[in-house]
């Protein structure tokens with residue numbers, strides 16, 4: 001029996017009707033049984049749903065945004081399907097369900113749970129449209145609700161996967177279908193043991209593809225992107241980017257850890273554990289090789305440059321003239337863990353600790369109020385964290401043209417906290 005292969009198509013690959021047609025062309029000669037296709041929401045739908053929810057939360061009028069989102073999807077369907085096609089009542093029904101959720105009470109307490117229920121509609125809608133379009137094109141594929149497969153904790157918005165149960169479900173529910181047909185499902189979403197919708201963290205569809213691949217013992221995962229593969233920097237920010245034709249799992253994981261957003265940071269580990277290769281390919285040039293990530297056992301010597309935006313630098317000083325001790329660090333990390341905030345950079349001095357964190361809704365205020373008894377706290381928002389991995393010896397020495405707020409150098413890594421960098425060219 002052929003092993004399953006997993007394809008993942010992100011928002012950019014299904015951002016409009018032409019993109020969906022392009023996806024179908026990619027699949028025309030590749031589609032086969034034992035293929036799982038994981039799709040994200042179309043274009044910027046997840047952001048649009050976030051905006052709608054935030055308007056709803058502040059009791060502002062969200063009807064225009066909601067109507068725009070519906071007509072965006074309707075417009076795509078009008079280009080893809082003949083009048084009277086069954087996708088139209090399905091779409092109508094999904095938008096009614098979404099509207100019903102938006103009528104429910106939402107407050108700071110239940111925000112995360114409401115968020116997951118609402119935000120999942122991006123993927124629920126897109127996967128229906130893609131499935132119906134493939135069928136319309138004569139390519140039969142089954143539709144599967146990922147919430148029946150991926151069992152998670154109830155940590156809404158950042159749900160943790162129950163790997164054992166997920167594997168069991170994938171083998172009992174998904175595998176028999178895959179043995180007959182290709183299957184389309186959603187990235188990013190799962191459900192807790194009570195059946196409530198959860199999400200795996202923004203941009204989590206790459207991770208979903210890895211979860212399915214690991215659970216099914218797949219032979220490969222391919223994530224289709226708008227870039228030729230993994231480059232040594234983001235071509236939307238820096239010029240003269242270079243393509244990695246292959247990368248070791250470890251090097252790829254490091255790049256994602258520091259913020260190379262082409263692959264979700266949680267994607268590599270489950271694949272590396274089972275030695276499942278990850279291909280990153282261009283949906284614009286699908287016949288090109290792209291990047292193969294596997295156990296190469298060697299470091300690719302090209303330096304990588306990674307820019308993480310929307311960073312906050314939080315400086316915490318002990319208030320009672322004591323020095324920084326392990327207990328202070330412990331207290332800070334306990335609160336960060338509680339808020340599910342990752343530290344992107346840390347620097348300690350005699351009387352203070354400086355941390356760099358992502359700017360996430362409500363979290364800065366919560367962090368400050370939980371730590372202000374022990375520390376005097378100052379923070380700067382709107383910063384950028386620049387990381388250079390494997391810099392060549394002697395390079396990146398003179399960075400005096402940048403406003404440097406914090407800097408750390410090791411033999412393999414340079415990290416700089418700065419601001420306004422995206423307005424300049426790379427040094």
Ligand SMILES: Nc1ncnc2c1ncn2[C@@H]1O[C@H](COP(=O)(O)OP(=O)(O)O)[C@@H](O)[C@H]1O
Pocket residue numbers: 009010011012013040203224225226227229230231232233234235236260261262263
């Ligand atoms: N090192 C890198 N190599 C390639 N692309 C990168 C890199 N770092 C960031 N990117 C960005 O990642 C984008 C693709 O990822 P993403 O937008 O998350 O895809 P999707 O949401 O469609 O799955 C590219 O358009 C590019 O701007």
Ligand SMILES: N[C@@H](CC(=O)OP(=O)(O)O)C(=O)O
Pocket residue numbers: 009010011012040041046047122187188201202203204205206
């Ligand atoms: N739609 C979700 C999940 C995702 O992974 O999307 P994409 O594959 O387009 O990054 C998000 O935007 O966060």
